Amino acid sequence: MVSRGLSERRALCVIRMSASALRYQPAPDRNETLRERIVALAHPHRRYGAGMIYLKLRQAGEQVNHKRVERLYASARLQVKRRKRKKTPSSERKPLGRPDAANQVWSMDFVFDRTAERRVIKNLTIVDDAHP
Numbered sequence: 001m002v003s004r005g006l007s008e009r010r011a012l013c014v015i016r017m018s019a020s021a022l023r024y025q026p027a028p029d030r031n032e033t034l035r036e037r038i039v040a041l042a043h044p045h046r047r048y049g050a051g052m053i054y055l056k057l058r059q060a061g062e063q064v065n066h067k068r069v070e071r072l073y074a075s076a077r078l079q080v081k082r083r084k085r086k087k088t089p090s091s092e093r094k095p096l097g098r099p100d101a102a103n104q105v106w107s108m109d110f111v112f113d114r115t116a117e118r119r120v121i122k123n124l125t126i127v128d129d130a131h132p
Contacts, residue, residue: 034064035072042078049073049080098129105129 012019041053048056050073054066073079099105108126115121 031068031072034062034068035076037062038069038072039076039078042073042076047080050078100130102128102130 006014008022009019012022037057038053041056042048045052050070051066053073054064054069057064057069105128106126107129108124111123111125113121113123
């Protein structure tokens with residue numbers, strides 16, 4: 001548009017873009033060396049998470065913020081995969097028996113409700129399981 005005789009300011013107004021966005025120069029990445037150190041520590045120790053990498057960096061004498069380490073660790077896709085829980089064989093299910101007399105088994109639960117004025121009412125409901 002500038003080559004067609006339109007000023008830069010007017011052209012930016014037409015496309016609704018700020019002059020600062022046009023002239024923006026990204027700052028150099030100041031985390032590059034830290035990112036390389038994190039990757040170098042994470043590869044020989046596969047089970048280390050971001051917290052352990054942070055501790056190893058601090059032990060090496062590097063002053064670094066733990067949140068920055070966590071962010072760079074995640075951006076490098078170094079998250080440790082969670083181990084699956086060992087499944088135990090389930091035992092045979094049996095129905096619960098009814099109590100023989102009163103005051104043997106009690107059940108309780110919280111019940112929430114709202115009034116017309118939108119105030120919350122919290123009720124503790126207690127039931128003797130022997131009585132139907």
